[in-house]
Amino acid sequence: MDTDFYTPMRLDEVESPLQDEVEKALGIDIETCMECGKCSGGCSNAHIFDFTPRKVVQLIRLGAEETLLTMDALWVCLSCQLCVDRCPSGIDIPRIMDYLREKALREGYRPSRPAVVLFYELMCSCVERRGRVSEAPLMLRFNVLTGQYLKDLTLGIRMFLKGKLPLTAGKVKKMDEVRTLFVSWHRRSVKRG
Amino acid sequence: MIVAYYPGCSLEGVAREYDRSARLVCERLGFGLQEVPDWNCCGATAAHSLDHELTRGLSARNLATVGRMNLATVTTPCPGCSIRLKGAAMEAKKEGGAPEVMHLLQLLTEAAGTEKIASSVIKPLGGLRLAAYYGCLVTRPRAVARFDDPEQPRSMDRLLQALGAETVDWSHKAECCGGAFAASETSIVVDLGGQVLEAAHQAGAEALAVACPMCQVNIDTRQREVESTRGVRYDLPVFYFTQLMGLAYGFTHRAMGLKRLLVNPLPLLKRKGIL
Known part of the structure; x- marks a missing residue:
């Protein structure tokens, strides 16, 4: 066993359908990763990630699809773009994270942070209805739907009194153009899911 | 133009x-x-x-x-x-x-340039020590942003200097403030925003200048929460860089909406003789 432990694992001998999928769908060649770890070194949230960006890339090489689609890091990644800018191979990790998030939801995996997904969905439904986001109603709906009625109440009132949370916002006139985009999104989600 | x-x-x-x-x-x-x-x-x-x-x-x-x-x-x-x-x-x-x-x-x-920005200054922001905070997406990803340096940006520093202010050298210019998590995972914003505030404070800044609504909201509105979590009083106003330009160009603090900021910037500006 000891000798096995010290024998490096040859990742190029591991079959990974996910790696092929990422290469085909996103045009990203994971094979160029040299595991330098600069992505994880720069990541603002690496200290709370269950799998750091470097590990995410290696898990794709290993084909560990289930692990990737259920990991917590998916929902606390900030999309701050530091990892891709530091990667000597230019691997677009934020794009991979987007792809994995989309795939996880489409395939029905329960996100580890439902509130994060709920917030994204509420924001998108705001755009679907009005074409623009109005922050005050969005925050209120989010707090009601998560049952956190008193969350940020004092802060909300302070911001409201400063005129930072107007109750009305602009609206797109040609809403049919915006709605078309959402109709095809919903059609995509249904077809795949 | x-x-x-x-x-x-x-x-x-x-x-x-x-x-x-x-x-x-x-x-x-x-x-x-x-x-x-x-x-x-x-x-x-x-x-x-x-x-x-x-x-x-x-x-x-x-x-x-x-x-x-x-x-x-x-x-x-x-x-x-x-x-x-x-x-x-x-x-x-x-x-x-x-x-x-x-x-x-x-x-x-780039299109106006620091010289032109400086030539319109009526009331220089003399003595104001600012931390120019760029956040993530002004310069990143660099292949898309194609502007300034992705990790050590200087454009806003030069702009603020042209207004007569000083800028500090600091570590968190282009770090993330917690972005979209203000409502859904507030602790992330308190953590990362706190790191930004601490770095600006350590560098001796008296206020921050930002170019992003998310950065402003996160660092300004969560500052009290950061202070009570860390047990440190920062009291660092978070200006939009355009507000500072306006002040230097002779607009009133009312026209620049300075009272809308949660961390009140007026005492600092009065102390510096800017207002």
């Missing part, structure tokens, strides 16, 4: 003072801003986290509208909007032409 102007949703809400000050400052520098008619939300982090095609579609519609305005350049004060629009323009350029997309800081520092 006539430029198309895409404000973005925050500029109609939490960041209205950014919109007002941006418009006034641009006018003073001779930029005629023409608002993009019937613009829609870019979808921000929410859309790109849920569906790639949706986020592309939303920005493509905006870019097409800009295209019909027959203007060479479109600017937006929001880095999130700007990076989405720049992405759309990169794709459109492959199939023909597309207008130049510039973040407002980029427009002012």
Whole structure:
């Protein structure tokens, strides 16, 4: 066993359908990763990630699809773009994270942070209805739907009194153009899911 | 120079003072801003986290509208909007032409330049020590942003110096403030925003200057929470860089909407003899 432990694992001998999928769908060649770890070194949230960006890339090489689609890091990644800018191979990790998030939801995996997904969905439904986001109603709906009625109440009132949370916002006139985009999104989600 | 102007949703809400000050400052520098008619939300982090095609579609519609305005350049004060629009323009350029997309800081520092910015100064911001905070998307990803340095940006520093202020050298210029997690995972914003505040404080800054509505909201509105979590009093006002330009150009603090900031900047400005 000891000798096995010290024998490096040859990742190029591991079959990974996910790696092929990422290469085909996103045009990203994971094979160029040299595991330098600069992505994880720069990541603002690496200290709370269950799998750091470097590990995410290696898990794709290993084909560990289930692990990737259920990991917590998916929902606390900030999309701050530091990892891709530091990667000597230019691997677009934020794009991979987007792809994995989309795939996880489409395939029905329960996100580890439902509130994060709920917030994204509420924001998108705001755009679907009005074409623009109005922050005050969005925050209120989010707090009601998560049952956190008193969350940020004092802060909300302070911001409201400063005129930072107007109750009305602009609206797109040609809403049919915006709605078309959402109709095809919903059609995509249904077809795949 | 006539430029198309895409404000973005925050500029109609939490960041209205950014919109007002941006418009006034641009006018003073001779930029005629023409608002993009019937613009829609870019979808921000929410859309790109849920569906790639949706986020592309939303920005493509905006870019097409800009295209019909027959203007060479479109600017937006929001880095999130700007990076989405720049992405759309990169794709459109492959199939023909597309207008130049510039973040407002980029427009002012590249198209106007620091000399012109300095020449309009009436009331220099003498003695004000600022931490220029760029956040993520003004300069990243660099292949899309194509502006300044992705990790050690200097454009805003030079702009603030042209206004007569001092800027500090510090570590967190281009670190993330917690972005879209203000409501859904507040502890992340308190953690990362706290790191930014601590770094600015350590560097001896008296206030921060930002170019992003998310950065402003996160660092300003969560500052009390950060202070009680860390047990440190920072009391660092968070200005939009356009508000500081406006003050130096002789606009009143009312016109620049300084009272809308949660950490009150007026005592500091009075102490420095700026107000």
